[in-house]
Amino acid sequence: MKVFLLKTPEYNEEGFIDVHRLLETFEGPIEFIKVDVEFDAEKFPFLKKFYPDFKFKYPSDSTKILFDNTYDVPLSWKELFSLCDYYRETFKIEKNDFVVLLTERRNALNWFSADNNERSFFVHVNEWETYTNSNPKYPIAYQIVENILQILMKSDITNPENAHIHKKPLGCMNDMCNNKEDVILKLQTANICDACLTKIHDENVDEDILHQAFMIFEGVRNELIYKKRLNPKSKVKQYPVSVTKDDKIMIYDLNKEIRLTPLYKALYLFYLSRTEGVLFKDLVDHQSEILSIYKRLSISDDLSEIEERIKILVNPLENSFNIAKSKINKSIADLLGEPLSKFYKIDGNRGKPFKINISRSLVQYKQ
Numbered sequence: 372m373k374v375f376l377l378k379t380p381e382y383n384e385e386g387f388i389d390v391h392r393l394l395e396t397f398e399g400p401i402e403f404i405k406v407d408v409e410f411d412a413e414k415f416p417f418l419k420k421f422y423p424d425f426k427f428k429y430p431s432d433s434t435k436i437l438f439d440n441t442y443d444v445p446l447s448w449k450e451l452f453s454l455c456d457y458y459r460e461t462f463k464i465e466k467n468d469f470v471v472l473l474t475e476r477r478n479a480l481n482w483f484s485a486d487n488n489e490r491s492f493f494v495h496v497n498e499w500e501t502y503t504n505s506n507p508k509y510p511i512a513y514q515i516v517e518n519i520l521q522i523l524m525k526s527d528i529t530n531p532e533n534a535h536i537h538k539k540p541l542g543c544m545n546d547m548c549n550n551k552e553d554v555i556l557k558l559q560t561a562n563i564c565d566a567c568l569t570k571i572h573d574e575n576v577d578e579d580i581l582h583q584a585f586m587i588f589e590g591v592r593n594e595l596i597y598k599k600r601l602n603p604k605s606k607v608k609q610y611p612v613s614v615t616k617d618d619k620i621m622i623y624d625l626n627k628e629i630r631l632t633p634l635y636k637a638l639y640l641f642y643l644s645r646t647e648g649v650l651f652k653d654l655v656d657h658q659s660e661i662l663s664i665y666k667r668l669s670i671s672d673d674l675s676e677i678e679e680r681i682k683i684l685v686n687p688l689e690n691s692f693n694i695a696k697s698k699i700n701k702s703i704a705d706l707l708g709e710p711l712s713k714f715y716k717i718d719g720n721r722g723k724p725f726k727i728n729i730s731r732s733l734v735q736y737k738q
Contacts, residue, residue: 372468372580373402374519377458379474380410380418381694382496383701387473389508390496394515397590399583401519408458415457417450445477448485448493455491466490469522471515475693483554484514488527492518497697501720502555504709509591510558516584517544520563523580524571535567543567544588561585561592609714611733614640618668622715627706629715634680635699637665638692639727642717643734648726651692651719654685661685696725 376394378387391405410418455470464470472493478485486492494514499507526535526545540546540553542560545567563571563585571581610624618636620629620643631639641661642648649657662681669677684691700716707715719725 374469451493513591561588613735633668648724
């Protein structure tokens with residue numbers, strides 16, 4: 372059985388490769404195939420251009436969620452699955468094989484993942500640092516395998532009457548996790564409850580597939596438990612950050628420098644100066660300040676280009692901020708590891724201020 376992994380353009384290649392390599396390490400009948408496909412911007416304009424007045428379609432008014440730009444301009448499920456359908460049709464993917472779309476873009480219902488009952492599904496790859504100190508590749512891999520098993524066991528997650536979807540978390544693969552923080556429970560148990568396991572057997576799911584899935588679940592669990600024991604939060608020490616007169620961001624106690632591109636450094640220095648943080652939707656109000664920092668850092672002499680980049684970065688209808696934040700945080704995680712990096716990343720959730728959590732008594736500016 373083949374599982375084709377594809378991504379939307381904003382998801383970084385390094386993260387994509389990491390997820391694929393992790394899944395490949397577990398032997399079994401499921402073959403995970405990383406594919407590189409370029410989506411035509413004219414055919415799929417929602418990947419490049421965002422529509423603040425887009426009307427999502429829902430089964431009823433009770434399931435409707437009004438557009439909210441703090442969802443980071445979400446995509447409808449129809450849009451997400453249209454990318455899967457395009458790949459299936461273009462490359463003649465067998466009906467029994469899976470197509471998985473990994474994306475940093477939020478979806479209209481803000482779910483971790485969902486399938487379309489046709490062996491295609493999407494997984495939201497962003498914001499996992501909110502729920503775990505481990506590399507995001509582990510919970511993303513879990514989500515991929517979880518969806519494969521749910522499809523094989525014919526468990527429709529959109530059906531509220533489905534007895535195999537648990538609204539109250541049990542530590543089972545099929546926990547609904549309406550409160551997204553509950554996801555850590557099933558990640559750390561790596562379990563499938565007896566009722567769901569019986570349903571899997573009743574649907575004649577290949578035992579070798581189930582074994583491979585459990586191996587991956589256990590691998591994720593071991594990583595999460597290991598990180599939790601190795602790095603208890605109470606023992607993590609913060610180190611001073613020094614911004615030098617030439618705008619280097621140094622952690623001298625560790626002999627490390629947070630190296631970022633001029634655009635990303637401008638955004639980082641701005642947030643470093645904001646103790647209480649700034650909402651994503653309010654970032655545009657600080658455009659002139661961020662522009663001033665970027666002018667100082669940029670090697671470009673093209674003022675119009677510099678201004679345009681900042682305009683796009685702070686525009687709540689663009690995805691530039693999310694891409695910048697993701698790449699900044701990845702650079703910091705790679706430099707400092709977890710859980711230390713959590714103090715130095717740009718952290719935040721929908722509807723709340725994004726901020727850097729380090730104590731401001733440890734931030735020094737050298738003149």
